[in-house]
Amino acid sequence: MSCSHMATCPLFAKFKMKASLRIWQDFFCQGQFETCARFKLAKAGTRVPPNLLPNGKTLDLAVLG
């Protein structure tokens, strides 16, 4: 069973692009997606921050941008 949000989750496309990011896809998108921080927020009707990772950590966009 995979995450029903894969079609619309912007991060999922990122996870497919690089082998080093596949761990997120394997562990969350196609595994324990109920524990994904993004899935839980979306399910609760809350907008998902763009830089939120599935494990709840956020990327510092000021550094990346």
Place this chain on the structure above:
Amino acid sequence: MTTYWPWWTVAPALAALTVGHWILVRRPLGVSGVLARFSRVREELAFDRGTAVMQAGSPALEAAMAAAAAEFLGGPLPDSLAAEAPAETGSAPQAAPAGRECAPTPPLSAHLTFLVAVAAGGFLAALSRGTFGAGTGDAFARLIGSGPVALAALAGGGALVGFGTALCGGCSAGHGLTGCGRLMPGSLLSPGVFFAAAAAVSLLLGGLAS
């Protein structure tokens, strides 16, 4: 007395608009939620910038995500992943059909376009009826009055509408059109309360005015 288009022309148009918006945009149609975004414009612009950075991608972003993955694993990535072999493109399971899942929030510029179009639509509708510039209408003037009193009533009423829609997460467009169409329990209840309250207040004001 203001005349409106017959219901049998407006109802199918609203239905087509609501369903078409979902099919094309994959987002529920709403107005108050769009307006609310402009009440926290700095936060929304920061959200849009973050989305743009994530969508654009960069080596720094990929490195940061890979570092976070390694941290999540509690150690270095397995050789099979760290080697940076091209990711498989054809064997990954496909996502389940999106069904009722929403698309991500569009940028603020898209919602600004939407609001301008709403105002333009109202303007064109008023022109088509020949009522543009006619003020608040006979019924409003009879119930509320005119001049500063009317302006105060409009400002107070607008504030109450904003407060109420923020409190219940939508207005007659979001709850009444989209939410009811999607059989969402809260949305089935909300329009009934909206219109019951409106009818009660109208009857009360009508009684006071007569």
